[in-house]
Amino acid sequence: xxxxxxxxxAAIFARLKDEVYGRPPSAGDTDLPSLSxxxxxxxxxxxxxxxxxxxxxxxxWGRMRSLALWPVKTVLRRLMRWYVExxxxxxxxxxxxVLRLFDELxxxxxxxxxxxxxxxxxxx
Amino acid sequence: xxxxxxxxxxxxxxxxxxxSALLLPALRRPLDVAVAQRRRFSGRLRVDVCLYHLGNDxxxxxxxxxxxxxxxxxxxxHEVGLHELVAGMTLGRGDRAAYLDAxxxxxxxxxxxxxxxxxxxxxxxxxxxxxxxxxxxxxxxEASIGVIVHSRFAEQRIRERGYAGRVWRIPxxxxxxxxxxxxxxxxxxxxxxxxxxxxxxxxxxxxxLDAFALLxxxxxxxxLVLAGSGGDGLQLGSRLARLNLKPARDVMCLGHVxxxxxxxxxxxxxxxxxxxxxxxxxxSASVIRALAVGRPVVVSDxxxxxxxxxxxxxxxxxxxxxxxxxxxMLDLLAENRRLRESIGAAAARYVQAEHDxxxxxxxxxxxxxxxxxx
Numbered sequence: 001x002x003x004x005x006x007x008x009x010a011a012i013f014a015r016l017k018d019e020v021y022g023r024p025p026s027a028g029d030t031d032l033p034s035l036s037x038x039x040x041x042x043x044x045x046x047x048x049x050x051x052x053x054x055x056x057x058x059x060x061w062g063r064m065r066s067l068a069l070w071p072v073k074t075v076l077r078r079l080m081r082w083y084v085e086x087x088x089x090x091x092x093x094x095x096x097x098v099l100r101l102f103d104e105l106x107x108x109x110x111x112x113x114x115x116x117x118x119x120x121x122x123x124x
Numbered sequence: 125x126x127x128x129x130x131x132x133x134x135x136x137x138x139x140x141x142x143x144s145a146l147l148l149p150a151l152r153r154p155l156d157v158a159v160a161q162r163r164r165f166s167g168r169l170r171v172d173v174c175l176y177h178l179g180n181d182x183x184x185x186x187x188x189x190x191x192x193x194x195x196x197x198x199x200x201x202h203e204v205g206l207h208e209l210v211a212g213m214t215l216g217r218g219d220r221a222a223y224l225d226a227x228x229x230x231x232x233x234x235x236x237x238x239x240x241x242x243x244x245x246x247x248x249x250x251x252x253x254x255x256x257x258x259x260x261x262x263x264x265x266e267a268s269i270g271v272i273v274h275s276r277f278a279e280q281r282i283r284e285r286g287y288a289g290r291v292w293r294i295p296x297x298x299x300x301x302x303x304x305x306x307x308x309x310x311x312x313x314x315x316x317x318x319x320x321x322x323x324x325x326x327x328x329x330x331x332x333l334d335a336f337a338l339l340x341x342x343x344x345x346x347x348l349v350l351a352g353s354g355g356d357g358l359q360l361g362s363r364l365a366r367l368n369l370k371p372a373r374d375v376m377c378l379g380h381v382x383x384x385x386x387x388x389x390x391x392x393x394x395x396x397x398x399x400x401x402x403x404x405x406x407x408s409a410s411v412i413r414a415l416a417v418g419r420p421v422v423v424s425d426x427x428x429x430x431x432x433x434x435x436x437x438x439x440x441x442x443x444x445x446x447x448x449x450x451x452x453m454l455d456l457l458a459e460n461r462r463l464r465e466s467i468g469a470a471a472a473r474y475v476q477a478e479h480d481x482x483x484x485x486x487x488x489x490x491x492x493x494x495x496x497x498x
Contacts, residue, residue: 004466006435012463013438016456020449041248043330047359057216063183092359096366 039102046095050077050084126156127492128169130191131177132184133159137353137380139322139409140179140202146299150485155492162187173496175488178264179203180251180404182212189213192267198495199268203404204281205259207251215243231258252325255402261285270495272488275428278405292491296407298416298479304384304391313347315339315458318393320386321410323355328399328424330363331447333375337367338451340374343458351378351389352410390414394464395457396421397450401442403427411437416475418468420457422450436467436474 004012054073056066129151131144151157158169174197176188189209192199214223220243227250228236235258241247250258262285265271270290273279279291310316317339319332329350336348348369350360360377369375381389390396396414400406403426411429414421415436423429425439432439438457440450457464 001462003469004463006433006470009463009467009470010434012456013434013453016452017449020452021445023448041253044325047362049359049362051356053354053356092362096362 042095042099042102046099047092048088048095049092050081050088125173125489125493125496126158126171127151128160128171128174128197129157130160130174130188130197132181132188136184138179138181138184139406140177140181140184142409143202143296144177146297146481147485147488150297150481151488153482154486154489160191173197173269173492175200175492176268177202178206178209179406180206180208180212182209182216185209186213189264192264196267196269198270198272198492199264200272201261201264201278201282201405202274203406204261204273204278205251205255205404206264207255207258207260210260211249211251226260226263227258230260230262253402255404256281259285259404265289270491272491273405274407275405275431277403277427277431281405290491290495292487292494294484294487294491295479296409296412297481297484298412298475299481301413301416302384302387304388310347310349310392312345314345315343315394315454316347316349316392317395317397317454318349318351318389319397319399320349320351320381320389320393320414321398321408323350323352323358325357326400326402328401328442328446329355329358329360331450332397332399333363333367333369334447335450335454336375337369338447339454339458340369342455346374346458348375349378349389349393350375351381351386353380355379386410387413387417390417390419393419395419395454397454398423398429399440399442399450400424400429401426403429412475412479415471416479418472420464420467421471422453422457433470433474435470437471438467 054066054070056062129144129148132138132141134141134145148157148159158171160169160174174191174195176192176197177200178185178188178192179202186209210226211223214220214226224236224239224243227239238247239250242249259281261282265282265285265287268289270292271282271287272292272294273282274294274296276293279293282291317336319327319329321327323329332348336346340346355377360375361371364371364375371377390413393414396411396419398408398411398414398421400408401424403424405427407428411421411423420438422438422440423432425441429437430439438453440446440453
């Protein structure tokens with residue numbers, strides 16, 4: 001079978017894009033990210049955890065200090081996990097539920113059609 | 125022509141260090157190159173021109189920016205926003221005033237107020253949310269005698285800053301594809317979707333996971349491979365649990381992998397995905413590698429990625445339909461082998477034509493010669 005030409009490939013993807021953009025936004029079953037800065041930030045931050053990456057100040061001195069403290073921080077984190085993690089796990093579940101709710105409400109059909117004079121309900 | 129070369133180098137782990145490790149041997153053919161080191165004073169290098177590679181890692185580039193300020197030269201801007209570098213060199217050392225001054229020089233009083241909000245914890249960091257609105261590159265390009273970039277997007281951004289000096293657009297060099305050993309691992313899984321390279325926030329891993337969860341409904345044998353350092357902050361475990369994806373069974377998170385493992389994973393992938401937003405005009409080495417291997421690649425339709433021809437890479441706009449379109453593209457590529465093979469073959473041809481290492485080295489030599497001749 002001969003390979004597809006570049007124009008054919010471009011046409012296939014253009015058709016796919018039109019098809020997807022022509023559908024109504026899918027509600028609920030996916031976690032659609034919104035482009036709004038706040039939604040992006042929420043998406044990034046919802047899985048709160050005490051396991052954060054170790055950071056260090058620039059330069060060799062900052063790196064040395066970080067390396068020296070690394071074992072101490074690692075041990076302390078492990079020792080405190082039993083106490084810190086349970087409420088954080090609850091917080092993650094709550095955050096995920098709020099985001100799902102937000103997305104479901106955003107994608108609810110009919111949103112934005114209510115006020116227009118040619119809205120779906122106007123002739124009923 | 126004798127050139128002073130300022131760049132992070134291996135064993136430091138960064139894209140620019142890998143870039144220089146690839147470019148330097150080829151550059152030594154047309155040029156006499158003296159490699160500067162962090163501790164060595166740049167004034168000691170007896171060279172005709174200095175070449176400074178700049179990116180956003182304050183650990184790798186602070187000394188290079190300091191050297192540029194001492195002696196102007198040609199700057200290779202791997203990213204057209206250096207906000208994170210400047211923040212690392214000021215805030216990272218506890219100097220809030222210097223950071224606020226730098227932001228105000230770039231964006232005026234309003235920008236300073238926003239930066240103040242960031243420091244008070246009221247706003248997310250500007251280098252994460254608005255890096256191109258406040259790129260903090262004016263001091264750098266004004267100190268340069270010419271700028272080298274890798275994309276039209278980056279060139280346009282620099283011109284928009286009012287820079288009237290020389291700008292050379294030199295493609296990112298491609299590495300020769302090594303022969304990889306075949307191995308039975310992953311052979312029973314289809315499709316294998318991979319996202320390789322550093323797992324940064326800008327790689328949009330959460331969106332990829334959402335799309336992959338949709339793909340698995342039609343292809344239960346699908347496997348997602350995430351490889352690269354920096355995934356600690358992504359909280360992948362929680363994200364996978366939310367999508368009912370099982371670590372190791374549905375998604376393999378490998379962390380940093382060796383060069384040979386990287387190439388092997390690329391060769392074994394059926395589809396490679398490299399999303400990006402926000403973009404700073406950077407070129408992705410992992411995308412170039414995937415194209416060179418002849419894998420179909422799905423990228424975000426932004427920055428340098430948007431300059432890849434349609435026949436070479438599938439592009440997904442970054443908008444509120446991103447996940448749906450990405451899932452549909454993965455689905456289409458998984459079910460259409462002819463499409464996968466056609467894109468892969470076109471991608472390999474494209475890299476051979478556009479990203480040849482020797483041609484890139486020659487372009488550097490010409491640019492540096494022009495810069496010296498004024």
